[in-house]
Amino acid sequence: MVGSAIVRKLQAEGYSNLITRTSSELDLRNQAAVTDFFADEQPEYVFLAAAKVGGILANNSFRAEFLYDNLMIESNIIHSSYKSGVKKLLFLGSSCIYPKLAPQPLKEEYLLSGYLEPTNEPYAIAKITGIKLCEAYRSQYGCNFISAMPTNLYGPNDNYDLQGSHVLPALIRKFHEAKLNGQPGVEVWGTGAPRREFLHADDLADACFFLMQHYNDDLFVNVGTGEDVTIRELAELVKETVGYEGDLYWNTEKPDGTPRKLMDVSRLHALGWKHKTDLKQGLEMTYQDFLANEVLYVE
Numbered sequence: 001m002v003g004s005a006i007v008r009k010l011q012a013e014g015y016s017n018l019i020t021r022t023s024s025e026l027d028l029r030n031q032a033a034v035t036d037f038f039a040d041e042q043p044e045y046v047f048l049a050a051a052k053v054g055g056i057l058a059n060n061s062f063r064a065e066f067l068y069d070n071l072m073i074e075s076n077i078i079h080s081s082y083k084s085g086v087k088k089l090l091f092l093g094s095s096c097i098y099p100k101l102a103p104q105p106l107k108e109e110y111l112l113s114g115y116l117e118p119t120n121e122p123y124a125i126a127k128i129t130g131i132k133l134c135e136a137y138r139s140q141y142g143c144n145f146i147s148a149m150p151t152n153l154y155g156p157n158d159n160y161d162l163q164g165s166h167v168l169p170a171l172i173r174k175f176h177e178a179k180l181n182g183q184p185g186v187e188v189w190g191t192g193a194p195r196r197e198f199l200h201a202d203d204l205a206d207a208c209f210f211l212m213q214h215y216n217d218d219l220f221v222n223v224g225t226g227e228d229v230t231i232r233e234l235a236e237l238v239k240e241t242v243g244y245e246g247d248l249y250w251n252t253e254k255p256d257g258t259p260r261k262l263m264d265v266s267r268l269h270a271l272g273w274k275h276k277t278d279l280k281q282g283l284e285m286t287y288q289d290f291l292a293n294e295v296l297y298v299e
Contacts, residue, residue: 009202047090048092048130079137091133091147099113099116101115104260104262106222134220146211146221149222152166153200160297160298172241173298176294185249189255191256194230200286222267226266227279
């Protein structure tokens with residue numbers, strides 16, 4: 001989702017010499033393969049968007065893979081970028097790097113100030129490691145490696161697999177299929193009380209392009225909207241967007257996750273960037289994309 005959004009943004013800005021690989025073409029966990037790729041292609045700028053990602057169920061079920069795969073991906077790419085003389089690298093993390101009970105909104109300086117949310121701790125540790133790798137290579141070797149921490153993302157090419165997806169695409173698929181099948185109700189995990197912030201992938205791509213042009217400091221930057229909604233409000237908004245008229249059933253036996261993850265985006269705003277897509281508009285765009293690509297997304 002993020003990689004394709006960045007490609008669309010770069011193409012829209014007139015860039016044509018783009019080097020991309022799918023996961024089936026290049027296993028980023030394989031150090032030798034990544035080393036050979038950088039030696040052959042010699043990229044000048046690197047957007048490190050690749051990661052193993054998922055929602056609460058996937059994070060909590062595949063804890064080893066979420067830690068190992070992400071550590072290997074970022075370590076191989078960051079080290080190869082240094083070895084091959086990449087001019088600038090942007091590493092993308094996640095808002096889950098922050099402590100579970102950190103003050104809201106989340107400021108960059110809150111990193112490592114408390115315990116992480118247990119359900120996604122392996123992923124968070126991997127992303128924190130990526131930040132620290134960029135800082136270390138900058139400090140020791142003078143590499144212009146920067147990091148950005150996006151909030152929860154959604155948009156074209158999202159993952160709609162109910163076993164591994166995040167909450168927003170999962171809700172889109174659940175409500176869509178319930179509408180098609182005439183189901184009287186849809187189960188939603190948790191209490192609906194946690195608050196989450198959502199950023200459209202195209203807005204993140206725009207922010208990445210902006211940071212690659214204008215930001216060169218060692219401290220990572222939060223990327224978000226600075227606005228959040230409860231999961232209950234999100235579910236109602238997705239239900240309205242899809243046009244589903246049944247009931248919602250809240251399964252309070254399932255985990256809520258972190259109570260709130262609202263990003264403080266004042267640093268990014270001060271640099272001159274702000275998101276363009278509000279959640280209602282973004283949801284409508286995303287559902288239309290889902291309808292156009294339903295066969296690809298659900299098979």
